[in-house]
Amino acid sequence: xxxxxxxxxxxxxxxxxxxxxxxxLAERPVVVLSNNDGCIIARSNEAKNLGIRMGHPLFQCRDLxxxxxxxxxxxxxxxxxxxxxxxxxxxxxxxxxxxxxxxDEAFLSLEGVCSDPEDYARRISRTVKQWVGIPVxxxxxxxxxxxxxxxxxxxxxxxxxxxxxxxxxxxxxxxGIEVDDIWGVGRRYARFLRGHGIVSALDLARAPDAWVxxxxxxxxxxxxxxxxxxxxxxxDSAPAPKKAIMCSRSFGRKVYSLxxxxxxxxxxxxxxxxxxxxxxxxxxxxxxxxxxxPFNHGFPKCAVSSLKIPVATAYTPELxxxxxxxxxxxxxxxxxxxxxxxxxxxxxxxxxxxxxLFHPSREGPKELALMxxxxxINTRWGSGTIGYASSxxxxxxxxxxxxxxxxxxxSWAELPLVKAS
Amino acid sequence: xxxxxxxxxxxRIWAFEPRTKLEIPLFTxxxxxxxxxxxxDFIDRSLDLNEFLVTHPSATFFVRVEGTSMIQAGIHxxxxxxxxxxxxxxxxxxxxxxxxxxxxxxxxxxVEGKSFLLAENPDFVPVAIEDRTQVEVWGVVTxxxxxx
Numbered sequence: 001x002x003x004x005x006x007x008x009x010x011x012x013x014x015x016x017x018x019x020x021x022x023x024x025l026a027e028r029p030v031v032v033l034s035n036n037d038g039c040i041i042a043r044s045n046e047a048k049n050l051g052i053r054m055g056h057p058l059f060q061c062r063d064l065x066x067x068x069x070x071x072x073x074x075x076x077x078x079x080x081x082x083x084x085x086x087x088x089x090x091x092x093x094x095x096x097x098x099x100x101x102x103x104d105e106a107f108l109s110l111e112g113v114c115s116d117p118e119d120y121a122r123r124i125s126r127t128v129k130q131w132v133g134i135p136v137x138x139x140x141x142x143x144x145x146x147x148x149x150x151x152x153x154x155x156x157x158x159x160x161x162x163x164x165x166x167x168x169x170x171x172x173x174x175x176g177i178e179v180d181d182i183w184g185v186g187r188r189y190a191r192f193l194r195g196h197g198i199v200s201a202l203d204l205a206r207a208p209d210a211w212v213x214x215x216x217x218x219x220x221x222x223x224x225x226x227x228x229x230x231x232x233x234x235x236d237s238a239p240a241p242k243k244a245i246m247c248s249r250s251f252g253r254k255v256y257s258l259x260x261x262x263x264x265x266x267x268x269x270x271x272x273x274x275x276x277x278x279x280x281x282x283x284x285x286x287x288x289x290x291x292x293x294p295f296n297h298g299f300p301k302c303a304v305s306s307l308k309i310p311v312a313t314a315y316t317p318e319l320x321x322x323x324x325x326x327x328x329x330x331x332x333x334x335x336x337x338x339x340x341x342x343x344x345x346x347x348x349x350x351x352x353x354x355x356x357l358f359h360p361s362r363e364g365p366k367e368l369a370l371m372x373x374x375x376x377i378n379t380r381w382g383s384g385t386i387g388y389a390s391s392x393x394x395x396x397x398x399x400x401x402x403x404x405x406x407x408x409x410x411s412w413a414e415l416p417l418v419k420a421s
Numbered sequence: 422x423x424x425x426x427x428x429x430x431x432x433r434i435w436a437f438e439p440r441t442k443l444e445i446p447l448f449t450x451x452x453x454x455x456x457x458x459x460x461x462d463f464i465d466r467s468l469d470l471n472e473f474l475v476t477h478p479s480a481t482f483f484v485r486v487e488g489t490s491m492i493q494a495g496i497h498x499x500x501x502x503x504x505x506x507x508x509x510x511x512x513x514x515x516x517x518x519x520x521x522x523x524x525x526x527x528x529x530x531x532v533e534g535k536s537f538l539l540a541e542n543p544d545f546v547p548v549a550i551e552d553r554t555q556v557e558v559w560g561v562v563t564x565x566x567x568x569x
Contacts (some may be wrong), residue, residue: 023559024522089479131480131507133559409482418517418524420496421488421545 003231004110004117004140005147008091008124011135011155011162013104014042017083018073020133021408021416029070033058036250036399037074074401082409086132094124099235107144109235121163140165144233145226148183149173149201170229174202184223189216201227241279241347247272248341252400254293255337258328261290263392265327266320268342270391273316276344277375282353282363284312284346286319288326291339303330312346312353315363315371319344320390474564480507482560484517484524491515491526494541500567502526504560515562520548524559 010016014032019025029046033039040056050068052061058072065072084103092098097109114120121138128136139151146166153173154164166173180190182201192215198204204212205227213221222232247268255261265288276283287306294301305326313319323342348354378385406414475481486500494515496502502517510516512531517524518538527538527548538548538556548556 023519023524023557026522086479131477133506412483415483415485415501416524417487418484418502418526419488420486420490420492420498420526420540 002142004142005144005231005235006108006110006117006121006124007101007139007144007147007151008087008106008108008128009137009139009151009155010087010104011137012042012044013084013134014073014075014080015044015047016134017076017080018071018405019044020083021079022405025071029068030073031065031070032073032075033403035075035401036252037402038250041075072403074404076404076407078407078410079405083132083134087128087134087136090128090131091124094120094127097235097237099237107147107235110140118163118165121165122161125162136162138163140167141170142167142229143226143231144235145183145223146170146229149177149181149227152177152181167229171202171205174205174227175200177201179204182223182227184219189220241281241349242275243347244343244345245272245275245283245347246341246343247275248289248339249399250339251337251397253397255397256333256335258331258333260392260397261331261337261340262324262327263390263395264340264397265323265342266388267391267395268340269320269323269344270316270387272342272344273314273319274375274378276314276347277350277371280350281347282312282314282350283319283344284309284348285344286322286326287343287345288323288330289339289341289343290327290330290337291341293336293338301335305330306343308346310358311356311363312348313363314350315367316374316388318363320388324390474503475505476563477505477507480560481505481563486526490540490542490545491528492542494528495567496526496541496565497567500565502562503564503566505563506560508561508563510558510561517559517562519557519559526562529558 015030018030018032025044027046028044029050029052030044031040031047031052032042034041038057040052040054040058040061043052043054047070050064050070052064052070058065064070080103087104088098088100088106091106091108095108095110095113097111099107101107108124110117110120117140121140125136125138128134137151137154139147139149139154140163141147141150150164150166150173153166153176154160154162157164178190178200179185179193179198180187182204185193185204193199193204198207204224207224209221209224212224216223225232249264249268251264255264269286285306285308287304289302289304292301307322307326309319309322327340374386378387406416408414408416471478482504484502484504486496486498486502488498496515504517508514510529512529514529515526516529516538517526518529519525520538525538528541530537530539540547
């Protein structure tokens with residue numbers, strides 16, 4: 001039986017989330033900024049049409065912003081995360097087999113759940129729009145790669161009205177897609193392919209197997225098979241736990257002192273440790289990195305330091321202790337610092353930690369219970385409700401988020417207001 | 422012979438330092454010596470308000486009320502409304518609608534083929550939907566949370 005995949009992709013997701021709770025933004029150009037309000041990471045169609053590019057620094061388009069009254073928002077990940085869950089929960093009603101691919105994309109298997117995939121996809125799209133308020137585009141195809149290509153076409157050509165099934169017009173559609181835009185083909189491979197006269201997705205689909213395998217490895221061959229309509233990548237409904245957890249952020253201003261850097265390292269470690277515990281893991285390796293402000297447009301200097309943890313742990317105080325020691329090791333007074341990052345790796349399941357005879361684990365039942373309580377409080381009352389004092393209180397270095405909208409769906413104090421007048 | 426060889430190689434003995442206590446429960450379920458509770462067989466789980474108030478969790482939002490135009494429908498300033506976007510508005514439903522770019526709470530009504538958004542307070546005038554270009558029903562109000 002032929003496989004049927006659908007890729008559901010939310011349109012301009014962050015902007016769409018803002019619009020659900022702020023109806024005055026409909027039809028207005030809207031952009032959302034990265035952490036620290038630096039670059040543009042989401043644009044409404046109106047903003048795209050004004051020529052605002054992805055990743056563009058805000059200060060470079062101040063003119064456009066003022067001239068066209070573009071609404072500008074800091075990123076509000078509490079809101080986007082909650083809205084993403086709502087979209088995914090809604091999608092899950094339509095299929096028993098689904099893979100959440102990113103915050104705003106999911107693969108659905110439509111095998112055996114409907115007789116007319118396109119009609120079914122239109123129903124999915126209508127339901128998500130009505131229930132959650134988020135517009136989506138849906139691509140349908142016999143492989144994940146083709147579903148992805150179809151979703152692209154669905155977005156690009158208004159005639160498809162947001163849903164496109166590539167199955168009956170595969171070759172024609174692929175001939176209109178450039179190799180750079182194929183899922184799984186990186187920029188380096190794309191350049192290589194162009195050098196060999198392979199320009200469109202159809203060219204790649206027709207390349208000989210042996211040549212592809214030789215130059216693009218087995219992964220590349222898999223992509224080619226998928227382009228031909230042979231599914232090689234199943235729906236991955238239970239993603240493997242992450243092998244490394246990174247938490248890093250640029251500061252809201254220049255930071256000079258060791259104390260502030262240690263505060264930041266401790267705060268990011270808490271965040272990373274929380275993620276670690278959420279997936280039931282412990283880390284046996286910690287690395288911190290410290291990035292200076294680039295001097296005279298030079299390449300920013302970066303210092304890295306790491307250590308092997310004697311007994312893998314997910315216990316916040318122990319991990320932030322290490323992070324602070326590591327920062328102290330690489331800190332030099334003088335330069336302005338821009339960013340601190342903490343990486344936890346060597347990840348093992350929390351129940352299978354290799355004990356060390358000479359370093360009794362600090363994470364006994366008491367510590368475990370303490371961490372559970374901490375996580376439960378922060379889940380129930382909002383992240384950051386309680387934490388360690390070593391992460392700082394006023395956090396003058398914390399990222400800038402001057403234009404963040406309210407946490408409409410995750411905080412009782414910030415619910416949307418409706419007028420009875 | 423082997424043992425002696427091993428003994429010779431011991432150069433240092435580390436003290437065992439127990440830092441954590443491992444507690445093993447003797448019985449997982451308690452054994453009661455008295456008369457068993459006659460209610461044991463009738464114990465249900467406790468009640469969950471979410472289950473009662475929220476039918477479609479992914480489509481349900483909470484909003485807060487400002488103003489007095491719906492006072493006769495039992496909606497007061499500061500109340501929290503439970504809004505279900507999965508429901509279609511029926512004549513008589515209380516809805517959250519978008520009016521000129523703002524959220525407003527009104528009763529949705531149809532009279533002689535015309536749609537209206539009605540206030541529930543004699544001081545306010547009804548809004549006929551046909552007269553306005555920018556009206557859209559955002560969701561249907563299912564419950565009002567009012568502090569007693």
